[in-house]
Amino acid sequence: MGTKAIQLPNRETQRMKSYREELLERIARAVPEDGLIEPLAGLRLYRASSPTEPLPGVSDPTFCVIAQGSKEVYLGTERYRYDPYHYCLGTVELPIVSRIVEASKERPYLSLVLRLDPSLVGSVMIESGHAVSSSPVDAKAFDVSPLDAGLLDAVVRLVRLLDHPEEASFIAPLIKREIIYRLLRGKQGDRLRHIAILRGYTSPIARAIELLRRNFDQPLRIDEIAREVGMSVSGLHHHFKAVTAMSPLQFQKRIRLQEARRLMLHEGLDAASAGFKVGYNDPSHFNREYKKLFGLPPLRDVERLRGYNGKRSGRDSVRRVRAA
Incomplete structure (x- = not known):
């Protein structure tokens, strides 16, 4: 019994190591240059060769896994960090701030994001015997948990389908259901109820x-x-x-300020006009709130974003947080 007890953890460790190596190799091959692709419906793969500054944006209801590198996400005053040993689950569209922490040309940041469809989550919940209630769910809408072998195995099998597009239309939906089922059985099971309940607007x-x-x-x-x-x-x-x-109130402020930033970057509005359009009647108040969230006054922040790395546009900087 003692020998078997030792062998099982070792075998599990080897399985996890093998899965992580395969996931890394497959994503690196699928995304050879920095950027984002969606090779299968609802599945996004992302690559970055350098860390990023904190970028405000909106989280999607998604399941995210990192194959290489690490990332930080700020929700309100709370900070979450995840890496190849952890996954993150977001279940409600929320204003967040995120940044890639570890990435280089030699070891680029590589990640996978699976969009979670409310109807599919609800279907899996019902079929697996997880009750769907309309009562309030107090689990936070975003969290990070350790990856286990079963969940990582399902993720790798989903990515393998990139080499077999003729099978993907039939098999991918089955693997997505398995991933949702494993999430329901894991530490974040209650959090998935947000998607079936909150996204259904019954809460x-x-x-x-x-x-x-x-x-x-x-x-x-x-x-x-x-x-x-x-x-x-x-x-x-x-x-x-x-x-x-x-x-x-904090939620409203973040939505207002992110929209003001978008208006200045995309539509060329000046700070006073953007602030007024999102609900600030006092330009000084708007400037103070903006600097508190983004770290710089509106004009300097927009100029910085437009020249970020000399490559990325302001639009990219605002929207990139939707990629894991």
């Missing part, structure tokens, strides 16, 4: 998030939002922060 918190996103440029009237979603003000604050790691 008060989901409706509150949608209202804030849709009306981000309007004055925040938390009592009206609470009344519309059928919660008390204190209950809304509690559940909203439990899911998003931000208060409704």
